[in-house]
Amino acid sequence: MDISLFDYDLPPELIAQFPSRRRDRSRLCVLDRSTGRVEHRRFADIGDYLRPGYALVVNNTRVFKARLTGRRVSGAEVEIFLVRALDEAALSWLALARPTRRLKAGERIRFGDDSVILERHRGEGVWEVLFPGKMVRKRIISTYGHVPLPQYIHRADVPSDLRRYQTVYAAKEKTGAVAAPTAGFHFTRSLLTNLQSKGIHVLEVTLHVGPGTFKPVSVQRIEDH
Incomplete structure (x- = not known):
């Protein structure tokens, strides 16, 4: 598969340099694969798309300086x-x-x-x-x-990054990542509690993210990466 198939336009001004004040107010794009319909929601609405009995697996690794x-x-x-x-x-x-x-x-x-x-x-x-x-x-x-911020964050780190460049379930005893599992940034404690009350299981694993996550793809065919 040619890497050019993954190209898309992302205006620099749409790349947030600081996090949203409320984690779960971040944007959520939802694609209905059966109809092709696209919805634009807030991350706090993710429970509308998860059913009782689903398992939500989160990475509890913690980033250090x-x-x-x-x-x-x-x-x-x-x-x-x-x-x-x-x-x-x-x-x-x-x-x-x-x-x-x-x-x-x-x-x-x-x-x-x-x-x-x-x-x-x-x-x-x-x-x-x-x-x-x-x-x-x-x-x-x-x-x-x-704090080793990603390359698309064009600023120096600030003290609050040690708290905000983490998930809310990052465990102190699981410190060891040099990059955060960013897909989980938008969960809050209250959102996780609400999901669990609906019968959704939250399971934790520990996977320390290494510097390879910062490495750009330098081959033409994605299979060669």
Whole structure:
């Protein structure tokens, strides 16, 4: 299938740069496959299309401030994008670092008085990064971390993004995603409660979303992606 079949016009001014004040007031487009009829509703109306006994499966992963901005000894800025922990203590991490071509294995990247070590380059900008301890890791992420917003959000992250760039059912103990399962952004606690009262089952799974979600499709045939 040729990728051009997925092309459509989306004016930039229609891409919201900040979320709606009320999650469930976002727009909902409904297609009736039997008639081809299209309706434009609000997400709060989704219960009109779900029947008792249906199962609604949600991803309870939680996004953390995975994009770190540090400096080399020379003072040059370096971005460390944490992807996933490689050990149980979460001290060794797989990360994307840039500008990669100037970095060297064994080099320290400083974050104020703290630092991490670039242990090994795996190629294509992927590095193994080592934190010296749990408290240092928490301090660096808390102080120097940024919420990794999608590329179509053309602004810097703000403090409220750590709350709003999450689903309402994101669990603190399930922290580990570098991107949010955005399809669930529009659910509210009250909406989920209303759906359950109608006999709709809400089931949770944990799937940490990785940086691959930001990667554009670069092939002509979608089967080759």
